[in-house]
Amino acid sequence: MGTRRSGENLLILVIDTNPLAWLPFAAEMDFTRYIENIVVYINSHLMMDHRNSIAVIASHVNKSCYLYSPHMDNWIKNTNSNSTVNIAKDGRHEELSHINYIIETRVKELVQEMATADIHNHVDQDLRNKGQAKSRILVIKCTPDTSFQYLPIMNCIFTAQKYNVPIDACVIEKDSGFLQQACDITGGIYLKLQSPSGLLQYLLTAFLPNQSMRETLILPPKAKVDYRAACFCHRELIEIGYICSVCLSISCKFVPVCPTCQTHFTLRIAKKKKKA
Amino acid sequence: MELAKDEELLYQNTYVKHRKMMGTFFLSTKRIVWKASDNDELQLCSYYPEIKMQKISPDTSSKVQLQLQLHNGNSFNFHFANSDSAKTERDQAKDFVQQLLIKSRKKPSKELEEKSRLLKENPELYQLYKDLVVGNIISAEEFWSNRSGMLTSSSGQNIGVSPEFLTGANVNVSGCNTLKYNLSADMIESIFKTYPKVKKKHIECVPDKMNEGEFWTLFFQSQYFHRNRASTSNNAANELFGSGASKDFNDYLQKNARSERDPLLDLTKSNTFLDEAFGTNDIDGQSAATTSNAQLLQQFNHQSYVILHSGEKRIKDIRDTLLIRVIYVLVHSDKEQNDSDTQKDRKKIKLREAVSYDELHGKDADLGPKLALKNTQVYAQGPTVPIQDVTVISQSDVEVATSNLKSKLKNWSANLVECISSEAACKAVNDLSPNGALMKSVLQVNLTQSVSQSLQDDLKKHYFALGELLRHFWSCFPVQSKGLEEKVERMAAAISKYKSSNLQRLKASLTEEHSHLADHLLEMINVAINKYKGWQDRQRNIRSR
Numbered sequence: 054m055g056t057r058r059s060g061e062n063l064l065i066l067v068i069d070t071n072p073l074a075w076l077p078f079a080a081e082m083d084f085t086r087y088i089e090n091i092v093v094y095i096n097s098h099l100m101m102d103h104r105n106s107i108a109v110i111a112s113h114v115n116k117s118c119y120l121y122s123p124h125m126d127n128w129i130k131n132t133n134s135n136s137t138v139n140i141a142k143d144g145r146h147e148e149l150s151h152i153n154y155i156i157e158t159r160v161k162e163l164v165q166e167m168a169t170a171d172i173h174n175h176v177d178q179d180l181r182n183k184g185q186a187k188s189r190i191l192v193i194k195c196t197p198d199t200s201f202q203y204l205p206i207m208n209c210i211f212t213a214q215k216y217n218v219p220i221d222a223c224v225i226e227k228d229s230g231f232l233q234q235a236c237d238i239t240g241g242i243y244l245k246l247q248s249p250s251g252l253l254q255y256l257l258t259a260f261l262p263n264q265s266m267r268e269t270l271i272l273p274p275k276a277k278v279d280y281r282a283a284c285f286c287h288r289e290l291i292e293i294g295y296i297c298s299v300c301l302s303i304s305c306k307f308v309p310v311c312p313t314c315q316t317h318f319t320l321r322i323a324k325k326k327k328k329a
Numbered sequence: 330m331e332l333a334k335d336e337e338l339l340y341q342n343t344y345v346k347h348r349k350m351m352g353t354f355f356l357s358t359k360r361i362v363w364k365a366s367d368n369d370e371l372q373l374c375s376y377y378p379e380i381k382m383q384k385i386s387p388d389t390s391s392k393v394q395l396q397l398q399l400h401n402g403n404s405f406n407f408h409f410a411n412s413d414s415a416k417t418e419r420d421q422a423k424d425f426v427q428q429l430l431i432k433s434r435k436k437p438s439k440e441l442e443e444k445s446r447l448l449k450e451n452p453e454l455y456q457l458y459k460d461l462v463v464g465n466i467i468s469a470e471e472f473w474s475n476r477s478g479m480l481t482s483s484s485g486q487n488i489g490v491s492p493e494f495l496t497g498a499n500v501n502v503s504g505c506n507t508l509k510y511n512l513s514a515d516m517i518e519s520i521f522k523t524y525p526k527v528k529k530k531h532i533e534c535v536p537d538k539m540n541e542g543e544f545w546t547l548f549f550q551s552q553y554f555h556r557n558r559a560s561t562s563n564n565a566a567n568e569l570f571g572s573g574a575s576k577d578f579n580d581y582l583q584k585n586a587r588s589e590r591d592p593l594l595d596l597t598k599s600n601t602f603l604d605e606a607f608g609t610n611d612i613d614g615q616s617a618a619t620t621s622n623a624q625l626l627q628q629f630n631h632q633s634y635v636i637l638h639s640g641e642k643r644i645k646d647i648r649d650t651l652l653i654r655v656i657y658v659l660v661h662s663d664k665e666q667n668d669s670d671t672q673k674d675r676k677k678i679k680l681r682e683a684v685s686y687d688e689l690h691g692k693d694a695d696l697g698p699k700l701a702l703k704n705t706q707v708y709a710q711g712p713t714v715p716i717q718d719v720t721v722i723s724q725s726d727v728e729v730a731t732s733n734l735k736s737k738l739k740n741w742s743a744n745l746v747e748c749i750s751s752e753a754a755c756k757a758v759n760d761l762s763p764n765g766a767l768m769k770s771v772l773q774v775n776l777t778q779s780v781s782q783s784l785q786d787d788l789k790k791h792y793f794a795l796g797e798l799l800r801h802f803w804s805c806f807p808v809q810s811k812g813l814e815e816k817v818e819r820m821a822a823a824i825s826k827y828k829s830s831n832l833q834r835l836k837a838s839l840t841e842e843h844s845h846l847a848d849h850l851l852e853m854i855n856v857a858i859n860k861y862k863g864w865q866d867r868q869r870n871i872r873s874r
Contacts, residue, residue, distance in 0.1 A: 073731070076726075076730055083737075088743065089744060089745055089748040090748050096745070157743050161738050161741070204708075204711060207711065230714075250753040250756075251749060251753030251754055251757035252757075253754070254756075255757045255761065258757060258758060259761055271768070273761065282712030283712045283713055283714045285707050289714070300708065302707070302708065303712050312703070313702055313704045313707060313708050314700060314702050315701070
């Protein structure tokens with residue numbers, strides 16, 4: 054396999070692997086089950102077409118890393134060679150078991166490494182690694198948005214748009230403004246689940262068909278996306294505001310000096326005519 | 330005949346027959362009209378741009394006729410029937426038509442063609458034009474004023490000079506040792522390009538001192554045309570055109586001598602034969618032995634130069650043509666000493682040009698001033714609302730959960746067979762089926778389905794037309810000049826007119842369920858009208874003060 058085949062439909066899966074963020078849902082589906090669901094989804098994607106390929110990115114606590122990428126096929130040899138014994142014991146397709154094994158092992162590693170936890174998970178920061186043609190991105194996310202990564206996320210969304218890479222999102226319980234915008238801008242599907250049970254079925258039904266098949270399917274409707282921006286001064290959503298012409302900061306009232314970049318403004322008022 | 334406002338009657342003849350009916354022949358500044366004298370309704374009218382050409386009957390013919398051929402293939406014959414002066418009348422009319430045709434074929438018709446092409450290619454623009462201009466809401470000039478960019482986009486290519494433009498001239502030998510040349514406009518252009526002096530003379534002489542025909546006769550008799558043959562001296566011609574083409578060339582050399590110098594290129598030093606070949610070493614007139622061959626070569630060079638030069642705005646390229654450089658070097662090698670100082674500088678420049686390539690230079694990236702942010706933290710967060718509902722998990726919970734998970738994962742091996750319960754799967758499929766929890770809005774009736782195509786098109790038209798009007802209107806603000814003031818008033822009137830006529834019609838045609846479709850149009854109009862009223866009030870206040 055070596056390098057990525059000239060395959061069509063590279064699916065880049067960004068999954069939320071923060072086990073703590075998963076805690077609220079543990080009653081319905083525990084973390085291992087969640088990973089299993091995703092592995093099944095990955096296998097299904099690969100089985101759709103022999104040219105399909107996959108990359109899995111774990112968005113973890115304070116970091117993100119590849120769980121699997123097409124370049125990681127050699128990884129298995131370099132690590133524990135004993136464990137290869139386990140592979141393909143049940144007659145599964147070799148390639149699938151490879152991938153499953155890699156993911157499984159990597160998840161274990163990740164969790165073992167984990168020290169103290171930060172509840173905020175920066176799922177989106179990793180989106181910026183993408184941008185290959187004929188690929189799509191699916192983000193599975195259960196943590197709320199944080200605004201610390203606003204600029205990289207927006208850059209990444211527009212990059213995806215430019216490269217024609219649709220971003221799909223499957224969020225659990227909490228709506229994500231970023232992902233709503235990302236899906237809307239790039240033409241992907243945004244799906245919000247009330248609970249994680251049945252996650253696999255949602256994934257298979259809504260996100261398995263590739264881009265070209267989607268046109269012929271009835272898919273979840275596009276929701277209206279709230280594009281309103283919050284002003285920089287009070288962090289309140291506004292419909293009409295003032296924007297600094299230099300740094301594009303938003304404020305809800307006219308300010309003579311931009312608080313962000315210190316540019317001075319004078320409000321241009323139409324000159325009054327002199328008395329005739 | 331009724332004349333339009335900007336029309337003027339130039340010629341009238343009451344004895345002109347068309348299809349054997351007597352009538353009156355009118356020429357105005359815009360059109361040609363013929364009206365039957367015994368039948369008021371019968372009349373012919375054609376505007377000059379429609380007319381392709383006119384023809385007249387030969388002198389030998391029994392009838393004195395004038396024929397107009399139109400672009401659409403039709404033609405009209407007019408028979409000048411006034412027995413005494415038919416011929417002079419006809420010629421007079423012919424001259425008028427000739428002049429008017431030329432006038433009408435100048436720039437405006439080209440512009441019209443361009444406009445009609447645009448309208449043809451762009452159905453939306455055409456619709457807009459129909460709605461606004463034909464509906465008399467704004468004038469055609471105003472309509473096009475916003476689109477001047479579209480009009481000027483295409484510029485024709487310059488036509489070069491054909492190598493055989495003179496030999497290609499149609500020569501008719503008509504007995505008596507005379508030759509008749511038929512010159513087309515293209516050929517005249519070519520001659521002008523090749524012999525700038527002829528052009529100059531033409532401008533000087535033609536309307537005042539002689540007519541076109543005489544000028545060209547002299548030209549063909551002059552040295553310009555015959556210079557390579559045995560000189561058939563014709564005094565009048567030589568007087569007009571001076572002593573031939575070499576003068577043109579010398580003028581050029583004098584003018585460009587300094588700038589054309591290339592110190593790195595001196596073919597005389599490498600090859601003495603070049604002297605001969607280019608035949609230019611005696612141009613300064615010191616040598617008496619001017620062979621006809623040398624002159625011929627020189628004229629070839631000159632002609633090449635002029636033709637290249639005529640290719641507009643390519644002068645810089647031409648400077649680089651080897652030919653010119655060589656000629657220069659040959660001619661001015663004796664003067665070399667005089668300007669050796671400046672030559673050194675020039676050499677430096679030339680050397681630099683020769684060894685440096687623009688493509689290899691790094692781009693001088695002038696990125697402008699950098700963004701200097703004082704408050705980067707706020708900036709990096711962007712226009713987002715901070716999260717309110719952060720669920721805090723206590724440290725102990727975290728530790729318990731982590732250790733649980735760790736121990737669980739230690740012996741975990743993915744069991745892919747039972748990873749989803751059938752109930753959960755059923756629910757998910759239901760949710761994602763039409764009418765399911767996540768697919769509710771799918772079945773909502775779409776406006777595109779409920780509104781008929783014709784109504785959609787109609788609405789689109791209205792939006793287009795009104796949008797155009799409003800754009801004109803809003804572009805007037807702030808009103809800073811008298812012209813804009815007038816335009817605002819005109820536009821406001823046009824908008825109200827649109828509201829009262831076109832929009833009313835639309836509203837009447839809408840059924841009950843679609844009645845809201847016109848609301849937005851109306852709203853846009855009202856905003857504009859309110860703005861106009863406010864502006865009017867302010868104007869009044871200013872005046873009354």
